[in-house]
Amino acid sequence: MHHSRAIMRTLFGALAVLFAIWSLVVSVVSAAPFSQDVEPTQGASESAQEETPINLSIGDDTCLECHGQPGLTMELENGEVLDLFVPPQEHAGSVHGEKGYACVQCHTTVGDYPHTKFSALDQRDVTLQLNAVCQRCHPGEFELTQDSAHATAFNAGNHEAAVCSDCHTAHDVRRLTNPDTGELTPDARLWIPQTCARCHSAIYNKYLDSVHGATLIGTENTDVPTCIDCHGVHNIEDPTTAAFRLNSPQICANCHTNPEIMDKYGVSTNVLNTYVADFHGTSVVLFEPETPDAEINKPVCFDCHGVHEIAWVDDPIKGLHVRQNLLTRCQVCHPDATDNFPDAWLSHYIPSPDNNALVYYVDLFYKILIPVVIGGMAVLVSMDAGRTLLDRYRSRKVKEQVELVEDVKQPLPDQSKSGAEESEVEHE
Amino acid sequence: MNNLDSLPQASEKGKIKRETFIRFDILQRIEHIVMLTSFTILAVTGLPQRFPTSPLSASILRVFGGIESARQIHHISAIVLGTVSIIHVLDQMYRVSVLRIPITILPLIEDLKHLYQDILYFLGLRKHKAYYGRYNYAEKAEYLAVVWGILIMGLTGFFMWNPIATTSWLPGQFIPAAKAAHGGEAILAVLAVIVWHFYHVHLRHFNRSMFTGQITHQEMEEEHPAELAQIEIGETWHRPTGVDIQKRQRIFFPIALVLTLAAAFFLYKFVTIETTAITTVPKGETVAVFVPLTPTPRPTPSPSPTPVPKEGVLPESWKGNYEALFRNRCGGCHGITSVGGLTLATYPDALRGGDNGAAIIPGNPDASLLVQVQSVGNHPGQLTIEELNNVIEWIMAGAIEE
Numbered sequence: 001m002h003h004s005r006a007i008m009r010t011l012f013g014a015l016a017v018l019f020a021i022w023s024l025v026v027s028v029v030s031a032a033p034f035s036q037d038v039e040p041t042q043g044a045s046e047s048a049q050e051e052t053p054i055n056l057s058i059g060d061d062t063c064l065e066c067h068g069q070p071g072l073t074m075e076l077e078n079g080e081v082l083d084l085f086v087p088p089q090e091h092a093g094s095v096h097g098e099k100g101y102a103c104v105q106c107h108t109t110v111g112d113y114p115h116t117k118f119s120a121l122d123q124r125d126v127t128l129q130l131n132a133v134c135q136r137c138h139p140g141e142f143e144l145t146q147d148s149a150h151a152t153a154f155n156a157g158n159h160e161a162a163v164c165s166d167c168h169t170a171h172d173v174r175r176l177t178n179p180d181t182g183e184l185t186p187d188a189r190l191w192i193p194q195t196c197a198r199c200h201s202a203i204y205n206k207y208l209d210s211v212h213g214a215t216l217i218g219t220e221n222t223d224v225p226t227c228i229d230c231h232g233v234h235n236i237e238d239p240t241t242a243a244f245r246l247n248s249p250q251i252c253a254n255c256h257t258n259p260e261i262m263d264k265y266g267v268s269t270n271v272l273n274t275y276v277a278d279f280h281g282t283s284v285v286l287f288e289p290e291t292p293d294a295e296i297n298k299p300v301c302f303d304c305h306g307v308h309e310i311a312w313v314d315d316p317i318k319g320l321h322v323r324q325n326l327l328t329r330c331q332v333c334h335p336d337a338t339d340n341f342p343d344a345w346l347s348h349y350i351p352s353p354d355n356n357a358l359v360y361y362v363d364l365f366y367k368i369l370i371p372v373v374i375g376g377m378a379v380l381v382s383m384d385a386g387r388t389l390l391d392r393y394r395s396r397k398v399k400e401q402v403e404l405v406e407d408v409k410q411p412l413p414d415q416s417k418s419g420a421e422e423s424e425v426e427h428e
Numbered sequence: 429m430n431n432l433d434s435l436p437q438a439s440e441k442g443k444i445k446r447e448t449f450i451r452f453d454i455l456q457r458i459e460h461i462v463m464l465t466s467f468t469i470l471a472v473t474g475l476p477q478r479f480p481t482s483p484l485s486a487s488i489l490r491v492f493g494g495i496e497s498a499r500q501i502h503h504i505s506a507i508v509l510g511t512v513s514i515i516h517v518l519d520q521m522y523r524v525s526v527l528r529i530p531i532t533i534l535p536l537i538e539d540l541k542h543l544y545q546d547i548l549y550f551l552g553l554r555k556h557k558a559y560y561g562r563y564n565y566a567e568k569a570e571y572l573a574v575v576w577g578i579l580i581m582g583l584t585g586f587f588m589w590n591p592i593a594t595t596s597w598l599p600g601q602f603i604p605a606a607k608a609a610h611g612g613e614a615i616l617a618v619l620a621v622i623v624w625h626f627y628h629v630h631l632r633h634f635n636r637s638m639f640t641g642q643i644t645h646q647e648m649e650e651e652h653p654a655e656l657a658q659i660e661i662g663e664t665w666h667r668p669t670g671v672d673i674q675k676r677q678r679i680f681f682p683i684a685l686v687l688t689l690a691a692a693f694f695l696y697k698f699v700t701i702e703t704t705a706i707t708t709v710p711k712g713e714t715v716a717v718f719v720p721l722t723p724t725p726r727p728t729p730s731p732s733p734t735p736v737p738k739e740g741v742l743p744e745s746w747k748g749n750y751e752a753l754f755r756n757r758c759g760g761c762h763g764i765t766s767v768g769g770l771t772l773a774t775y776p777d778a779l780r781g782g783d784n785g786a787a788i789i790p791g792n793p794d795a796s797l798l799v800q801v802q803s804v805g806n807h808p809g810q811l812t813i814e815e816l817n818n819v820i821e822w823i824m825a826g827a828i829e830e
Contacts, residue, residue, distance in 0.1 A: 071756045113767075160718065202719040240711070279588070279607065282480040286495040289486055296496075297707050307712040333705045336592050343600020344591050351604070358605045366612025374619045381627045383550035388632060 058111050063103040064088050078122045086171055095175040106133050124159055127166070134164040144234035152238065160199075167195050190216065192226040206308040213308075223261050229254075242295045246288045249275065252301045274348040275301070297333065304329050320347070449659070451643040459516055460638050463574075466509040471618050473502040478611040506585055507695060513578050514691040518684055526676040529665055532562045535572065539565035561654040566628050570620075577617045584610040586698055593701045744822055746775045746829045753819075754778070757811055775829050790827035793820040 064086070066072055072084040091097045096106075107130070109116050120126040135142035145151055145164070153161035168174075176188035193213065197204035207213035212224040230251050231237070237244055253272040255261055262269045275281035283298040302310075304320060311318035320326045326342040334341065351360035452460070473492055476485030477499075492498035523529045542558035543565050549557050558564075563571070587594045587606035594602060629635040635651075637643040648656040658664055668676075741748045754762070754772040762772045762782075770782030778798075781787040787798040794800075801807055802816050811819065822828075 069756050160720075197721065199718055199720050201721050202715040203713070203717065206715060239713075245712075276480060278604070282477055283495060285480045286477070286485070286489060290490060290494050294494075294496075295708070297705055297709050299709060302712045303709055308715075333709055334592060335706065336702065338592070338596050340595040340598070340600040341592060344595055344603035345600075346604055351608075356601055356604065358599075358601045359608050362605045362608040363612070366609070366616065370612065370616050370619065373616060374623055377620065377624045380547075380550075381623060383547070384632065385627070387550045387552070 058102065058104050060088075060091065060103050063107075063110075067103075074118075076120050076122055076126070080123050082120075082123060082126055090171045094171060094173045096173055098175070106130075108133065127170075128159065128163060130170070131163040131165050138164075141234050147235040149236050149238040162199060166199070186220075186222045189222040189226050190220060192228055193217070196227045203308050210306070210308060210310045211312045212310060223264065225255060241293075243292045245300055246284060246292055246294065246296070248300045248302060249281070249284060268348060270350055271301075271348050274346065274350060278345065280345075299333065303333075448642045448644050449648060450641055451637040452641045454641065455519060457638060457641055459512055459519075462512045463509060466505040466512070467617075467621075469505040470502060470509065471614065473498040473505070474610075474614050475618065477502075478614060503589070503699075506581075507699065509578065510582060510695055510698070513582075514688075514695075518687065521684065521687075522680060526668075526673060526680050528668055533568055533571050535565065535568045539568060559654045559657075560652050561658075562652060564651070566624065570625060573617070573620055577613055580609060580613045581617075584613070589698065590701050590704065592704055741830050742828060744818075744825070744828075746778075746827070748830070750819065750822060751775070753811075753815060757815075779827075788823060788827055790823060793823040796823055799823065 067084055067086045068088045070085045074082045074084055076082055086103075091103070104111050109118070120129060142164070150161045150163070154163070174188070174191070176184055176191075178185055193204055193207060193216065204213075207227075208217060215221050215224045216226060228236075231239060249272060256267065256271045257269050259269050272281075276285050280298045283296065284300060287294050287296055287298075305311075306318065309318070311320075313319045313321040315325075316322060318325060320329060323342060326345075326347075327337065327339065330337045330342050330345075346356050346359065349355045351357070351363060353360055472488060476482070476488045477495070479485050489495050489498050492501055524531060538561075542560060545554060545558040548554040584606035587598075587603055588610060591603045594606075629638070633647075633650075635647070637647070643652075645656075743749060758772050762768075762770045766782065768782045768784065770787055771777045772787070778788050779786065779790075781797060785797050787796060789795045799816070799820055802811050802819070
């Protein structure tokens, strides 16, 4: 008895420990967030410091005595010259500088002088070697990037694929989110396309001409999407997959069904439901949950509106409000389409007497016909059923009475037998 | 519909009394089974497309292997239903023109009278139902609904299946209108089958005659009393003589052949008239993905500021050149922080030197510690050979200050 209690206690203890570990793991795993609105992993930075104490006695001034002077360089293995000059205001003005992080907190191997020997194949190799330090304080974001198209390209051997400092820079790391709300600051939204343009300049130029890009760059209106609103931030998905394509209407719908944004510009919020009501959208909606990887020949938003070069609907060259432009678009997938064909698509309008009247009246016809016909049938059927049941009930009553009368009329030859018959009648 | 072919012939002045009667012949029963099968498949594969966002739709389509195969099954069923409809029409024509069976399925004024009488009966104002003939108004209504439904569904189905052919001679709006009608008609048909058909032939009384072909005397009494009375008094259809039939067949068969070929051609066209869309949508984005800005976005070494000598200052002097050179190259360690006691911040500091002695001895570069250390090489802040040669020459010349 005593023994078993002790065993139980141990077991419970072990379970509790296991549970604690499990909940820790779960909390860490579930903390791995979606690509946007990632909270910077602040807590992690403190724990990282605890693990590896850093000699904070080496202040930035010490480093800047050499590295704050232009002209300090170093030759790399391939002969490239690495600039070792860091403009002092660059780090001081960065989010790291504001928070008082010292050079040596990232450059952890150079605390001593002369520095530990450093060598790199080329400039890219320098970036890649130094970039590894970011995950010490930002493990969540780093994990996310491991699922990104950049990481995929990198792992496939393309060392030009972006790593942290390619987007955030090494020293001029700017604050992008409002620390209170976690939302991107308007300034940050303006910077994003420029950041991506460093490597994706051809796409950037298309974006510049689009309704979104021109609005963002031209009028500094940050209601429009920047690159990351569609592509995500750290775990940037490969946008050329069938899965991305099938899911893409949801991306557009994020803003285009939001009246808070659309009402300002008089843009319809019915674009998604009118798309889904049409053959194309119906197919995509039915495909997406079942076979998210299906290569289908039904268009999503960007197949008609364009990807990065999305034009104003009334743009004379590309706008889909211009009939000839719409027909041209239709003919991309329907090569035999003729002049009337574009009207088969309701252009995101909900049919009304003024717009697509035929469709409206066909709908109306069935909205009236179905209840009238089915209602009439239901009335007749329920009357029939009521009367049939009533008749059956009555005829049974009559039958029972007749049987009773007959029972009474008949002489009783055998007492016990008639008793049995009576009980049978009752049973019925 | 009117196969009284094998019904008991009213030979003995209609006094014959049989237990069962043949109500539907084998072809009619096959038509019904094919129709109910294709109708059900059409409804089950079609309605999820009418309600694409319903979770039930997704589950149903999963059974059919997804939307694409469900659509194929829907199309095949449509062709089956179309075929059985054409066979039915040809069969009807044969019955009417060759066998001269009277058409009893079409609604008459009498049916309205029956409906009125039944409503009175339902309300308790009449003792019994109307005396129906071979087909009552419920059956006639259903038959007409099927004819109407197949015409509408066939037409709108053609429009949706072949939108390019349709819009080459009709306004584009006909396609979404056809979609609206197709969906509305589908809902109407399915509800009508559930409310009307299921009630009358399954719920109220399970009527097997469409499957067995037979109907009992009692069922005839209850459901088709007027027809039974006609049979029993001998007022019924008589099979024409063999000669008559052969004579009419000679006219009917060629016409039927032409109609069959026309119908087959129509069905073939229905399926193949156009290729609506290409199978692979072209890529949305066509530009190259990785196009880095030129020059590469990486930092290029920042040049040392070129000192601009003041007036009256010799270029080859401390002020003219070497103050700046030493600040840039050596200032990190031998500036404010004087590593090894050496600072090269000012001219006197440089002459004084550090813990190991004077860094610069004017006129004697070999003895100058700066030259000695730099000549070995690999010093942090190493001067280039050219710079070092200049320094040596400057010291040789007396290391002038200005």
